[in-house]
Structure formats: structure tokens, C-alpha cells
Amino acid sequence: MDEAVFRARGLSKVYRVGEVEVHALRDVDLELRRGEFVVMLGPSGSGKSTLLNILGGLDVPTSGSVSFLEHDLSGGDDRALTAFRREHVGFVFQFYNLIPSLTARENVALVTEIAANPLDPAEALARVGLGDRIDHFPAQLSGGEQQRVAIARAIAKRPDVLLCDEPTGALDFETGVRVLEVLERTNRELGTTTAVITHNASIAGMADRVIRMRSGRIVEERRNERRLAPAELTW
Amino acid sequence: MRALERKLLRDLWHLRGQAIAIALVVACGVATVVTTRVGYESLRESQAAYYTAYRFADVFVALERAPESLRRALAAIPGVAAVETRVVAEVTLDVPGLAEPATGRLVSIPAPRAPILNDVHLRRGRWIEPGRPDEVIASEAFADANGLEVGDRLGAVLRGRWQRLRIVGIGISPEYVYEIQGTNLFPDNRRFGVLWMSRDALGPAFDLDGAFDDASLQLAPGAREQDVIDRADRLLDRYGGLGAYGRKDQISHSFLSDEIRQNRVFGTIMPAIFLGVAAFLLHIVLARLVATQREQIAVLKAFGYASLDVGLHYLGMALACVIVGSLLGAVLGLWWASAINRMYAEFYRFPVLRYAPSATVVAIGAGVSAAAAIAGALSAVRHVVALPPAEAMRPEPPASFEAGFFESTRAYRRLPASLRMIWRNLARRPARAALSVLGMSLAVAILIVGYYFVDAIDYLGTFQFRSVQREDVTVLFHDPRPARARHELRALPGVLRAEPFRVVPARLRHGHRQRRVALFGIEPGSELRRILDADGRIVPLPREGAVLTAKLAEILAVEPGDELRVEVLEQGRPVRSVRVAGIAEELIGLNAYMDANALHRLMREGDSLSGAFLRVDAAQAAALNTELKRMPAVAGATTRLAALRGFEDTLAKSLDVFTTVLVTFAAVIAAAMVYNAARIALSERGRELASLRVLGFTRGEVSVLLLGEQAILTAAAIPLGFWIGYRLCAALASAYQWEFFRMPLVVSTRTYGFAVVVLVAAALASALAVRRRIDRLDLVAVLKTRE
Known part of the structure; x- marks a missing residue:
């Protein structure tokens, strides 16, 4: 668990909205280590989503450098970033972002079809406890089920890293806990480096490491002595 | 099947209404490509094969009389490969079952059969046999129109002698693919036909034994046509040569070639319109689709799909419409092409009218x-697909509205809120609104063009057969008759008025330009034949000088006041200088008119007449017809009403398929435009409309907001469509300025009205389909979903 897979140095991101410049990230340094479960906390606009997007190769920094193992992610070469995402990253979004016209199995297959060494879609869905709903369309699934399909889709390619943006944000407490259990189990059983961003501080208890952000900066970083099981969390 | 392909199919199913509309527009485009290309290739190949196999001549010349020995001199002209001398004569025919006299063109052929230029292809029956002077081969068009069969008999007046002719065969010839008499606009196969007859019988009958009055020449490869024509003219001048001419002035060839050319023009303009509309519809439908699927695109990219994969996925949707549309269009086009081919087979007589739709043609249509x-x-798609995934993940920023100039006016502030919303929506996307209007106006324009042909030819018929030609019967003599013939005509049963005329073949020259025409001498104050100017006013015939039809004046580049050299091609062949006195706006033929007395002076002759226009008591028409059929001096008699009827029948037949298809196509465009525009508006504004329903708006009020926009666009398309349609008609009219007839630029109110009715009907049908969706808006669900 000691090898750093992500290395970010002096990351800044500036958006231009009309005539206003928004500094989403200011001079951030960060490392994520293999197999680590990291929770990033912060209010809206703290820059955590921007940081996650840059780590996931969805966006590039305005300045600074970021790399995943030997991949440089700050260059902005679309082809390289696409290949990086295809080979290494699984995403989970707050609003699941399933393709409504595809069934659960097909949503997962969408990703396994372009992966090198994927799980079988049915197996991925079984892992998240949806073995009996694989032929349902998103509209026929509850929010928690949809989010678990999204997680199955993210882990089916056996990614090196799982990036989750507010995975429980749209869910009620019980459903949220179930989703977190799936993430925890994936991290434990497959050794997938996992970063979860949330503004729900309670979730921090299940992390190896907690990073707190505000106004585009990392303001606190701490390591949990003991990771709580999701069932032990309350909010 | 891959998941992305499944998504493609399901999205298509979801958008099936719009996809079908686009596929139909594509189908129309492909159908027009296929139809016109197949028509073009069928005619061109049939023509080429026929001309070669039956040795269609290159140069034609008619003359008064030349000894057969002159044949060798013609053959010796450099560049001439083969010569055919013939006897050709027009006679009055008595056809069983036809009240009026018909005109038969007797063309000599060798008996027994020998290879000749302009050879005859026997459809049925046999070739004429030597020693049987009454045997003829009748042209197929004439035989079919009159229900004549092998073994039937015809009465004919050959040079004053009544004779029975027996049909032994039915045939066709490359010279009469389009069988039409002189300057008629349309063929009248009941009253005009070609009869091939033995040279041994025809020669003596017309006092041309050992002589000929018609020759055809075949050119050697590389020969210059004009050189051959000039030499032939010089050679035949003293034998009463009427001027040699090439294929382009040969009537059948010229009509056929025009039809072939027309297929090319039509085959370019129409597909361009349909495919332009299809491209626009695909653009707006896909633009909306990628806007609604912005986040799905982001997810695909987040998981490692390249922009190219995503782009191809959406292009696949467009291609699916194209594939379905192309298949449908190919079927439709082949069906249409075969219908047109059947129509061609009635107009154009080929041994085999090839109908060979090739895969290449369909491939071209589909490819384009x-x-x-x-x-x-x-x-x-390009813009959205190129978005970085992080940006695509964020919802599209709300549409920005700005108050424009109109909105600061007082008129705007008086508008009800619903109209203001409609206005803002249109003003926010002016390019899209403009293209919607353009698309629908093209539908209107297509309808106008479709019915313009009906209007123009209606007008042409009315102008020619009611305003210019007012006689009931025109009688033409074989040779000029002395003035007393006029009294003989008056004495015929049922003749109320007889206006004699003189007509001589003449070559008009102005500088290096020249034309062979019929120079008419008409009695001053003629009631039965009027000469009209562009505004339909009567052009009085001056005591001296000639009045030319506008097209002839254009060809000769003359204006009133210019001097013309007139070379008369009969009776002493005088050459005189004549002043152009006026221009007449006749739409058919190339004619020159003079006062009959002026023409007599020019010919240095007395009051002789070539024929007469008759006004006839309808009750005695039958008696008159019987009499005319038997009069030895009469070369032919044409009945105006019969000509008009023939004209209208032919017209109806040729335009039916054409207009039906155009109306269908235009309706498809109009419906596809309105339906797609309204569906997209509904997709973009469903939330807004549902919110209004929650606030207490009725379904009707909400529908007005959405469909009112379409109504305004439709209304705007009408005047623009009128304008585009009229411009297209003007372009067609100027392209259809042939020597045989000119298409007048007239578009009737009926045509405009019909175009509006079709557009509005298509728009209403589409609006109703969308209205049903507005009624089913799920208020709660719409408000719950996140923007």
C-alpha cells in the first residue's frame, strides 16, 4: 500500500466564466497510494470535483503536474487521456448517469466491451447484489439499485482506480450505506485504489485517509487509526 | 450485438416518428435520382442502339424533284458515307372509324427488302412485296391509335387519284421515334401517321419515276456536318432543294434529345432539394438528441470511449435513416421509373425500350x-462530441434570451404573453427558424413547379387554339390553286367562312444567320387566324414587310425595321429583300407572316392560294369531312378541336404521373419539416410547458404556445415558397424555349392555392400528431427530474 499511484504537484485550475475567472484549484499537492481508500471532504465549490476530474483524466490542470504511474495526465493529449480512462479508471457519479435505453447488463457491457480483462457483466452485477435484476432498464430500478449498477459498471473492467463523485448524494441513508458497503468490499477484495468525494463528513470514518478541501486548497489531511465498516456510520 | 449498437437501435426506436420522417425525405431524394437516371440511361441507350442498328441518317433534305442519277453526286460529297434517295409525300387518308380526314406521310422503301438508311423495324406482319402497289407498312403509333391491324384497309388520295391501301405490316423507324407532324406541339397519332410504301408504286403516283424528292445522308467518321450541308444545298439548289439539315433539326431526334437532357436537369435539381432538406432535418434532430444526451456522451467518454467512437455512434443514427430511406427510395424510384418508362413507350417508339435499372444508379443515389x-x-454532433467530458458532465447552461429591437417597441408590449414567448423562441434561434421556413417553402416551390407545367401547357393550348387559331378546319392543297378555288371551298357543305392563305417555304437570312420557315400570306383583317403580340393584342399586318414570331426574330437577331433576305424555295425561287415590320408572340413553331397581297407581289403571281382556314357549321361537319377526304387537290385537312383534344389527352397522360409524385414528395417534405420542428420544440420545452400546465394553463393554451410557433413558420414559408416557386418556373421557362414551342411563364392562382392547401394540410396533420403528445405530458414526472 506504499507505492504512490497518483502524484500531483502544484495543481491549479482556472475557469473563465464570462468575464470572471474562477480559481477552482490553487496549488494542490497530493499523492494517492495503491489500494488506498481516500475520502475527500468539502463544501460545494471547494474544488473537490475539479480535483477528481483531473485525477480521472476528464479535465486537465491549468498549471502544475499530475501523473498516474508512468502516465502524464497534465499534457492534455485527448488520445492519451482517453486511453488512460479506458484502461485504468472506473467512475461513479452522483446521478448514476446510466444510459436509459440500455438494461443493467448492457450498461455494464458498454464498458466491458472496450476493456482488456473485464469481469463478466453478470458477475459484476452479482457483486453489487443485483444478480436478479440484470435485464431491467434504469427506469425500472430504484435510485440505490441504479447507483449499484453504476458501481458494477465502474468495477467490471477491473480498474486500477475507482473515482466516486458524491455516490450517496442522491440516496436515502439505508440505500447509501448499502452502496458504501459495495465500494468498501470492492476496495478490500479487488484492491482497487478508491477516492470518494462527498460533503457528508460521516463517510470519512470508513477511509484510510481523509482530505478536507476549501476554496480550492487542501486544508487538512488525516489518517484514520481504524476504518469503520459502513454499517457503523450514521448521518 | 454490442451495447452501443443496442443503444443506437433503442434510440432510433424512441425517435421513430422523426427518423421515419427523415427516411421518407431521403427516400424522395433517392427516388428522384433513381428515376431520372434510369430514365436518362434507358432513353439514351435505347436511342443509341436503335440509331446504330437501323442506320439513322445524319443529314436530311427535301427537294422538289431530282433525277435518280443525282444520287451519285450526293454520294461524292466529301464526308458522305451513304446516301438514300426516297419519295416522300403527304396525302389525305380516310381511316376507318375516324370522322375527319387524317394526314398520311408516305415514305418509299425498297421491295423486296434491302438495307437502307432510316430502316424500318417490323413489329408484326410482313414486308411489302414487289408488284403489289397497294401494300403499305403502317407506323405503330398510328396503327395503335386507330386500332388498325395487319390486313386492314385505308383510303388515300394519291395525287388526285383515290386509292385503297392495304396494311401488310406494322413498323417503326428511327426517323419517327417521336411521330409528330411538322410544327405540332404534341403528336396526334390518330390524325397523322407514316406509311411505308414501295418506291415502285410511290414514284409513278407522284410523277417521280426515276426521280426522288427526299434524301438522307450518312456521314463518314470525322466529317463536318455543316460542310456536307452546304455542299448538298448547292448541289440541290436547282432541283428545288428545301435546305438540308442535321439531326439537331430533325424533329423526332430533337424532341427525344430534349427529353434526355431534361432528365439530367431534373435529376440534379430535385435530388438537391430533397437531400438538402434531409441534411437540415438530420442536423436539427441530432443536434437536439446530442443536447439531451449530453451527459450520456460524457459518461461514454469518461469510461474511455474516444470522441470518434461517440461521433460514429450518432452518425450511425443518420446512416440508419439513409439506409432505410435509400431502400425505400430505390423501390419507389424503380416503380416510378417503370411507370415513366411505360409512358415513354407510348410517346417514343423503340424496337426495345431498355429498362435497365443498374445497381450503380441506386448506389449513386444512396451515396449522395x-x-x-x-x-x-x-x-x-461535432461540437458536443468534442466537448471535454468534464464539461459535458455539467448540464447545458440555460438558454440566454436577449431583448431585441422589436421587443422595445410599443407593438411588442401590447402582445399577449403567449405571443411574446413565441416571438422570443423564434428570435433566439433565427438560423433554425429561417431554415425551417426555407425547407417548407421548398415544399411549396416544388408543388408550384409541378403544377406550373399544367398551367403553362393549358395556357399554351388556350393561346394557340383559341386566340391565334380560330378556324374550325384548315385545308391545305398540294399545289397553289387559282383564286377561284376559294369559291369552290365556300360551296362545300357547312362552310360558313373561308379565308384563303398562301404559304411558301423560304429561307430567311440576316447576316450569317438563317432559318428555313413557312412564310404565310394572310388576308388583311383575317378573323380566323390572328397574329398576337406579347400582351395578346392583335398585330395588324402591314401592307409591306413581314411579321416574325419572337423566337424567329431572336434566332435571326432582327428587330422591326431590319431588312431580311428572303429566299423562296419553290416556284422560280425568287430572292427578295423584306423589311421586318413587327414581332408576334406565338408560342408554337417558327413562322413569318405577310399580307397575302404583299406575298403575291413578292412571288410575282396572281391571287393564288395554298389553302384556307374555314369556319364550319358543326351540324354539317361530317358531310364536309367526307367531301374533303375525296377532294383530289386537298393534301390535308386539320380540325382545330380535334387537335386541341389530342393535345389535352396527351398532356393529361404525360403529366399525371409526374404531378402525383411531386405532390406526394412535397407533402412529405412539408410534413417532415413541421413534425420534426414541433417534436424538437416539445423536447426542448416540455418542462416549461408542463410547468405552465401546473400553473393552470389549459392543454389548448399550452398547445398554442408550441404549435403557434410552427404556424408562424408555416405562414412565413408561403410567400417565400411562392417566390422560389415562381423563380424556378421562370428558370424552367427560359430553359424550355425550344424552336417547336416556348413554355410561357404563367402560374395560375389555382396552382398557388393548391400549394398552400397541401402545405397547410401536411402541417395540420403533423401538428395533430404532436398535439397528442402535449396532451399526454406527465406533469409530476417532468417537475421531478433534475435540470
């Missing part, structure tokens, strides 16, 4: 429409 679709789709 695929290119158009990709152009439309790419422009819609």
Missing part, C-alpha cells in the same frame, strides 16, 4: 444521400 446526411449530422 449518405453524403448529405453525414454533412447534416456532423455539423450537429
